[in-house]
Amino acid sequence: MLEVNQAESIILSLVQPLDADKDVETIDLLNSSGRILANPVVSKLDFPHWDNSAMDGYALKFADVKDCSPENSISLEIVEEILAGSKPQKQIQPGQTARIFTGACMPIGADTIVIQEVTQREGNRVLILEAPEPQAFVRYRGSFYKAGTPVLNPRIYLGAAEIAVLAALQCTQINVYRRVKVGIFSTGNELVKPDQPLKYGQIVDSNEYALTIALEKMGVEVIKFGILPDEPEILQKTIAEAILNTDFLLSTGGVSVGDYDYIEEIITELGAEIHVHSVAVKPGKPLTVASFPNTKCLYFGLPGNPVSALVSFWRFVQPALKKLAGANEAEWGPEFVRARLLQDLNSKNKRETYLWGQLNLGNDGYEFKLAVGSHYSGNLINLAGATGLAVVPLNENFIPAGESVRVLKIN
Ligand code: AMP
Numbered sequence: 001m002l003e004v005n006q007a008e009s010i011i012l013s014l015v016q017p018l019d020a021d022k023d024v025e026t027i028d029l030l031n032s033s034g035r036i037l038a039n040p041v042v043s044k045l046d047f048p049h050w051d052n053s054a055m056d057g058y059a060l061k062f063a064d065v066k067d068c069s070p071e072n073s074i075s076l077e078i079v080e081e082i083l084a085g086s087k088p089q090k091q092i093q094p095g096q097t098a099r100i101f102t103g104a105c106m107p108i109g110a111d112t113i114v115i116q117e118v119t120q121r122e123g124n125r126v127l128i129l130e131a132p133e134p135q136a137f138v139r140y141r142g143s144f145y146k147a148g149t150p151v152l153n154p155r156i157y158l159g160a161a162e163i164a165v166l167a168a169l170q171c172t173q174i175n176v177y178r179r180v181k182v183g184i185f186s187t188g189n190e191l192v193k194p195d196q197p198l199k200y201g202q203i204v205d206s207n208e209y210a211l212t213i214a215l216e217k218m219g220v221e222v223i224k225f226g227i228l229p230d231e232p233e234i235l236q237k238t239i240a241e242a243i244l245n246t247d248f249l250l251s252t253g254g255v256s257v258g259d260y261d262y263i264e265e266i267i268t269e270l271g272a273e274i275h276v277h278s279v280a281v282k283p284g285k286p287l288t289v290a291s292f293p294n295t296k297c298l299y300f301g302l303p304g305n306p307v308s309a310l311v312s313f314w315r316f317v318q319p320a321l322k323k324l325a326g327a328n329e330a331e332w333g334p335e336f337v338r339a340r341l342l343q344d345l346n347s348k349n350k351r352e353t354y355l356w357g358q359l360n361l362g363n364d365g366y367e368f369k370l371a372v373g374s375h376y377s378g379n380l381i382n383l384a385g386a387t388g389l390a391v392v393p394l395n396e397n398f399i400p401a402g403e404s405v406r407v408l409k410i411n
């Protein structure tokens with residue numbers, strides 16, 4: 001049985017990121033939220049494009065006003081008014097100024113802005129009541145960004161700020177990595193869909209919904225193969241087809257040690273090499289990770305228990321997916337924080353144990369509150385509302401309240 005860190009590094013080493021040439025598509029900027037940029041972006045323009053004013057006020061020569069104060073004010077002639085978006089017409093001479101507004105271009109001859117709050121207008125003249133700093137409130141051309149250097153690096157996720165930058169650069173069509181394709185199916189003769197009547201002994205397949213949502217949230221294209229019975233021929237036929245058209249294939253159930261847990265046997269017959277068979281983690285001990293000879297698809301046989309399936313997904317599948325999708329290594333996660341425990345943590349097993357609850361920001365950093373109720377991997381109910389998984393390390397079985405622990409951020 002592998003330790004969690006060993007399983008994690010084996011899984012990540014099996015993943016080849018999407019290709020920066022072949023796996024790229026051009027899309028509208030407005031549809032690019034959450035996508036991953038494929039190429040560096042460079043602008044031909046400096047930012048700001050022109051020297052301009054950061055405030056409403058007066059553009060003038062610093063030398064004219066450097067000694068002024070309320071007692072020693074200086075009167076300047078206003079030679080023009082410059083609005084944002086218009087081109088200055090006059091050159092500022094000694095003793096002159098231009099009325100200027102935020103974002104408007106600096107006139108030639110002026111080097112400083114005096115804000116209007118420290119001035120007094122008198123017809124076509126203005127009294128300057130306070131000496132500014134030299135070059136005050138001038139946003140110089142190129143002071144934020146110099147044309148020709150990379151403004152955005154590839155492999156970053158696109159959010160509001162990155163998309164705003166691309167909009168400012170007038171890049172309305174951009175190259176991003178294609179969406180990753182992930183196939184999912186649930187195994188078990190006992191399973192029914194949430195909208196089907198439940199007969200005695202049956203269990204609702206919640207895993208399909210859980211995985212669909214978790215994957216779609218990551219921008220993945222989800223291909224659903226539904227519920228498959230514990231019948232080797234049907235399972236084998238579906239898997240053989242699915243691995244040809246997906247980047248990852250995820251199944252739940254059938255990877256434990258029961259008589260009807262066929263997954264490993266079936267994929268071995270399909271030529272799979274099994275890299276992970278089980279992990280010293282609770283929940284989620286049974287975890288099959290396999291590759292196939294004639295396809296790049298990576299197979300993840302997740303445990304059937306709903307909590308185990310999700311914990312395995314968050315801990316192992318999600319980072320692998322981010323690597324596959326083209327994201328920077330810094331983005332792969334999983335994201336751990338340290339939090340102070342509000343209750344004792346107990347673990348009665350010899351595995352790295354993940355206990356679910358709420359992660360909140362207190363006065364002295366994060367605090368972790370254990371979910372009430374059973375922490376059995378089949379108890380999906382109290383996983384709802386959880387925002388973190390507190391970790392009890394391997395071979396430890398008690399951590400008292402007040403201690404700081406590692407918590408995996410979820411949802
Ligand atoms: P298995 O790993 O197939 O032995 O399943 C372990 C437990 O998880 C059993 O109690 C199953 O009924 C339950 N289970 C398996 N698949 C699902 C599913 N898709 N949704 C909800 N529960 C499941």
Ligand code: MG
Pocket residue numbers: 187188189230253254260304
């Ligand atoms: Mg089963």
